Amino acid sequence: MTGLSSSSNAERAAAVLLVLGEAGSDGLALKDIAARMGEAKPAVHRTLVALAKHGFVEQARNRGGYRLGPSIYALACRQNTAAEKVRKWRPALMALAERLGHGVYLMERAGMDAVVLDMHMGTAPIQALTNGVGGRLPMGLGPGSASILAMQDGGTRDFILTANADRFAQRAIGQDIVRRMVERAAEQGFGIDLGEIIPGCGGIAIPIRERGGGTTTAISTAMPLSFLSQPNIDLVLREIRAVIAAG
Known part of the structure; x- marks a missing residue:
């Protein structure tokens, strides 16, 4: 062979x-x-x-x-890095979902995709980009995925965005929109979606820097766009940063 x-x-x-x-x-x-x-x-x-x-x-x-x-x-039930991350961050996700009242996700890079390792929903209904734990998104799409991709080197970002362009198009999303989200996340240090992917829906995500310096994971939220006033954006960022710092 x-x-x-x-x-x-x-x-x-x-x-x-x-x-x-x-x-x-x-x-x-x-x-x-x-x-x-x-x-x-x-x-x-x-x-x-x-x-x-x-x-x-x-x-x-x-x-x-x-x-x-x-x-x-x-x-999936064997001891592995993904399972360890779920165990480590699950209490934080549950606490965030309860305090914020919105969905909270643990996102992980998986090659050209980002996958949902864990999630906990708040009380507010929201249309999400994925269909629950195990759901996949083309890398770069959505605030969690964008925040992870933003932490990669420029060559890796360009390669993934170009390679996933057709998959973005299948969702009627232009590569230029995703690229802007990733560039914004690189500048600000967090990902934010202000209704660019699903009208009326948004989200905020912060990448988790790992001990070795790499970043493959992020904590992300999904919420109605009407919730994302500047004071509430600041609130969500403080809450996520606090749980990451405590982790």
Whole structure:
């Protein structure tokens, strides 16, 4: 097996898992998985069979459907850096959600994406960018993701923004809007969305600087744009900074 085919197979397996991760417990049929990936059904089927051997994929209740298998859950429950971060920051997220009354998220960079490691909702309803824990966003989209990307070097920022441009467009968001959010976060030291992504909705995020100097994580909030007066922006920033400093 050549290096190229090995890489292609690994990428296809990762893409299958990501597609099934969005499908829920009902799973998806082979033809639907292949269509979402833009791949031929035989190649996708071979990947599904290989993943099923190790429990990463299993047959769904509907005949011919596939969903994530128990090995995914088992791996997620193992001791790892992400799980440690969730345990460390969960009390802070819960306290912030209670004090602010709005949704609070722990965001983590995952390659070209940002994922929700943990979240706690306040009492105020809000339309969020992601669908809960495990939700993914193209890196740069939203205040949490933008604040993390803003902490990377300029070359990395440009590469990711350019690579994710088509994915931003799929959400009807121009790369120029995302780039401005990231540049603003780099200048201010925090990410803020003033209704640029979802009309009427906004959010604030602060990146968490790690001991070694890198930044892959942020605490982010989602709230109605009407809440984001300057005094309330200052309040949210103080609250997030306080829990990060205490952590």
